[in-house]
Amino acid sequence: MVTLVSTRSDQPWLRRLYLPTYQVGEAAQYAGISPQTVAAWHRIEKEFLSKGDQAALSYMQLIEVAVVAAFRKAGVPLRNIKATRDYAKNILKREYPFATYKFSVDAKHLYLDSNQVDGVHEGSVVQTDQGGQLAWEIVIGRLKEFDYDEEHDGLALRWHLAGRSSPILIDPRIAFGTPMIKGTPTWVIKGRWDAGESDSDIAEDFRIGTEDVREALKFEGVSGQGRQEFRVH
CATH class of the missing domain: 1.10.10 (Arc Repressor Mutant, subunit A)
Structure with a gap:
């Protein structure tokens, strides 16, 4: 599986992206869900947690949990979320796709813009929960809580925990990724x-x-x- 970002020595915070840092309870609190929900997702998708239900999450896993929580709050069925993650991992070769791609939500389905997927007609969107099926309708509902950095492979590097109106952020480059x-x-x-x-x-x-x-x-x-x-x- 392709690693998301390099671990260049001149940017040591990059190495911390994969270190277990956040307890399950913390991740659940930040995402606005219960610890039991995080554990339940882990039983379905074995990579949300590192070593079982009580293990700590890395920053990459934390963002994956946060994005799944946002999808669920938008009404996307868990089976569609899993199908999207499987597509992104197997076809797009991303280990942590929900921490990398700017997904859109429409009618309980998930999409990627054509500029994020190689070989797709410009102006179209890819329905990721249907194995990459092309769609042409305008998709709305892009996740607004995350800022993506193109310099680092589109990684979600800033999470506005309580929405854009709140000054509370998580940024792995600052304060070791603690809410600040x-x-x-x-x-x-x-x-x-x-x-x-x-x-x-x-x-x-x-x-x-x-x-x-x-x-x-x-x-x-x-x-x-x-x-x-x-x-x-």
Whole structure:
């Protein structure tokens, strides 16, 4: 199977893409699904997890889980998702296709634009859950949560965990791929809050906005009620 990206020594973060980093519970939380759902998908598609239901996921596996979750929320049947992944792995020779290709969703089916598949007529789309069958209709519903980097084989390198309106991101090049806001891990912000610091003090130290601090705390499960309200000095 073709490896997605090279592991050039001048970009060490590339090597971390395949290291088990995210616990199943974390992956489930980020994708908005249950850990049991991640385990169930693993039983169907044996490559979501590394060593069984309790193993950690790599960044590549995390994005695969996130994309499958997005497909399921869009109403795509699991059998169509599996058929798409089988097509992309066997025909397009990608080990982690859901972390690489910009799939579109329409009428519970999955598609790729012609510019992503060699030998396909320009302007058409490939129905990937039907073995690569050509289609000509306009397809809408492209996944918006992911930013793809053409310099690195189209890899999904930025995941907007709560949608484009949220500043919370996962980027494997920054903070070792932990959820962060403007380069600061959300768990670090929560740790400072738990230590008794105000949101304004935290914002000043990390040179981010107070609203950014509040978004990070909400992501970490802090409602603002634990110390009465968020304090602004």
